[in-house]
Amino acid sequence: MGVDVPMTATLERASASPVGIPPAISRMVGVGTAVAGTTVSQPALLDLLGIEDPKIRSIYLNSAIGTRRLTLPEPDASGVRRPEPQGALLAKHKRLAVEMGGQALQACLKNIGASLSDLRHLCCVTSTGFLTPGLSALMIKELGIDPHCSRSDIVGMGCNAGLNALNVVAGWSAAHPGELGVVLCTEACSAAYALDGTMRTAVVNSLFGDGAAALALISDAPGQSRPGPRILKFASFLITDAIDAMRYDWDSDLGRFSFFLDPQIPYVVGANAETVVDRLLAGTGLRRRDIAQWLVHSGGKKVIDAVVVNLGLTRHDVRHTTRILRDYGNVSSGSFLFSYERLVEEGVTRPGDYGVLMTMGPGSTIETALVQW
Template sequence: MVETKTPTQPSEWPPKYPRLIAIGTETPSAKYTQAEVLKIFGIEQPKISRIFSNSHIKSRHLCLPQFSLDSTISQESQADLLEKHKQVALDIGQSAIKKALEKADLNPQDIDYISVVSTTGFLCPSLSAFYIKAMGMRSDIYRIDIVGMGCNAGLNGLQPVINFCALHPESIGLLLCVEVCSAMYVIDDTLNAAVVNSLFGDGAAAAIVSTRSFPGLSTGSKFLGFSSHIISQAIDSIRLDFQETKYSLYLDKEIPYLLGQNVKIPVDKLLRKFERKRRDVQHWVIHSGGRKVIDSIKYSLNITEHDVRHTVNVLQNYGNLSSASFLFSYERLLQERITQPGDSILMMTMGPGSTIECCLGEF
């Protein structure tokens, strides 16, 4: 007879809802307007220039290769792009983590679980191992890397952090979303490359999660639950193609309408689970996927421009930061200091699959 072990339950059962404790964000120092990017890329075609000027983006932080004022940017090899992803991700990722830890008065050795999300490069060993070594985290830390899931992956990476913290009371979980979108750029005169190169920016966002109390710290919401909706018939609408020794990101022009048509499904399903309606949500944190995407979701859910103010602000000043976008918006909400106990917050990310992810929280 084989002896089986019963898993040990936490001291408190059911466990407490984990809460967002602090957020830290970082970008590369170099910042460019859309007009500057057009000049650096040597783009003169009016049709492509209009894509940049109509993007509703004022500026982005990007890691571009060296260029002179009288010449345009040179193409980078796939090896160069992968190395750029690694080095920039380690730089801005560590900075974002340090900022979040400092707000919570924690140090790297306090982290029990780390989830690292990135789609803009591939490494083996993965990024989490490099952060653990570089920042002196404990050797017994639990870790996971979410790779290749795209712009929606921030909420996918948040789920295991929350689950771990719920099952291990007082533990400290860390989510890091780090995207070097300039490591995915293909510089040519195609319309698809123009859309990608006009939209995405580089950035990292770290979030501390725990059930532990942090007296005197204005924390974020507790996390109640998640919902997901995969539009399988649109699996090719957002994808990576491998062309001419490089990865090339493809974005279907129908994406905004596709997301708008389907967004009610996961939103309403999640709200019903907790006996709430859309009108009960005081705060919306939505991925900055592009102005058309934001508008399509806004109209479908019948929410206001004020509801998406942080989403729009992040898009205007940083571009689409892929998985990190929603945490940049969440940080801006916390900086307003307008949330009240009992307020509901709905976080939403969208990406390849095609996928819509939602998370409901409560302050």
């Protein structure tokens, strides 16, 4: 295939793996991220948008976010940044999604010594704009990827969708041993901003940032063993009682789509986190204390706090989650891959370590995956 991933020696953990651990579905072999737009702090953004309401300012300033990357409308002659019409926002999404996505994909492939010609399946994830043909087709044309490359698009599932895509591509990878598949999450969140000064808008605009992340997957062929965590199992939970708590729908007053986040979301997610994690670990012989690495979606300060409390995690367990929130805000579906990249750079994982990936989003939904290094 042309992918040449260096082999590394593996060391066995002192204790044997629990007998219930399922065989690996695929393996995560590389990651890359990219951002676009201008780096802006929360106080600077408040000034740029001319927000003076103390209640709204407090939402921005108490978000645990330091900076984000955003592409905002240019000010008009009077210095005011006007809301962009829906058509302009869709065009912005298309431009930024392709730009960031291409950079993240190239970074991911460079990370594993692969090239675009090695790519056999591309799954693109986005929730910040609608495109037909889909983002995967645009990426293939823009980057000159082999037009025979198989592809899939996951659109509109929200912040949890990166793990839904991982499930899809892991299954494809298992059916195509030795071939390269990539999950590409590219979210131009500032292409979904409403600048209307309402509390509903403030909750959203104080949180999201632009970013893209790509994850390379390869299923080991017989006799092969590459570095990177093996994907073992997935578990999902749709909280149907909160199906309207996170949504992106048409606002007739604004004449455009806008996000809505219910203030109760952190508590809904926290109250149900144990249910899905217990299901993920069921039958494996593992307990939560056996999980060495937790990669949780950077959904917001209150969401992270609720997950920490309800799962009995430490601040160290979610160190990458909180730092990604601080540095980039919530970059939607790719957030957990930004955290995974930080974990890879940290270099603290040991052969045999177990990890849990967790994302949350509309539905309301919690997605999880169990991996092992």
